Amino acid sequence: MTARSDTAIHHVWRLPVADAVRGYRALWWSVGPDGQLAVLLVHRRYLDRNRYPKGWIGQRPDIPFTGELITITAQEERRTLVKDIRIRPSHLALLPDSRFLLVSGRTFRNETEGPWAPNAVVFSPTGTPEAEFCVGDDIPALATDVHGGIWTAYGDEGIYGGHPESGAGLAGWDTQGQTSWAPKGRLPDHPLEGCTAATENEQVWLVWYSGSSRGGTFLTRITPSTGDVASYRSPVPAPDGFAVRGNRAVLTRRDHNKRSVELIRAELNGTTWVATSRRRLRVPGRVVLRCGQGRDGSLWLRAGSTWLRMEA
16 A cells, blocks of 8 residues: 555644743643634643653643633634633543533542542633533543534543443533433444544544454444444554544554654445555654544644644
């Protein structure tokens, strides 16, 4: 297989030098349904550096802390001060009407058999908390759809940790913390770990793998309006990034904490995704966990403090 000649990598945004010099670090990030990039900056005075994991995900904030949300479009950059954040986020996601969501990947029970602690907070456009709730435990992948639905894929500690929705491996939520969708036996195998997520128009894709002998990595497409589910075997194991447009897809697999990824293009041949090209892509920064997000046929890739975009 050879690389497609029309592969274009677009440089979208880089953390401004002025912010870096002032001590700000770019931590959680997301892409909205209109293609807007959002990045939450936190000053280093709030941060402790863990030896593991590598990269930006290893910078742990002391709570409560203050952040600055930058929303980047083709026309402007808008900044919103977010004060008194009381969770340690793993994910940032955008919601309709300029609201946004912060989610911690972990939660716990307050006491034996008691309620699960909130790990998701909805913020108003001005950065004021509006609601908090729990969306399950151990969340490696999360996305929001065009209507504000929240979609989660869980890791093994969540799947086997006793939380009812996490135990199913995949789930859908509304912004009041109520489950809106569950697999209910419609998956080809039982999930063991979520990989990444993407949206395509009204549909949501969750990528996950199973641990059984008949398993592998699967691309599951969900239509929120009907609850319909379709799952396909992934053309590559455990991708970090995935975006789809019709019968074309682009996927990435990172060289962990290095400045390169494997870029794979695939096409849907009937009921099977088939890889059509592969290339090793050098990128301007180190690539770690949660480096890829897919929106409407565009795969966004974070490399250090630089964001790139490529089309399916």
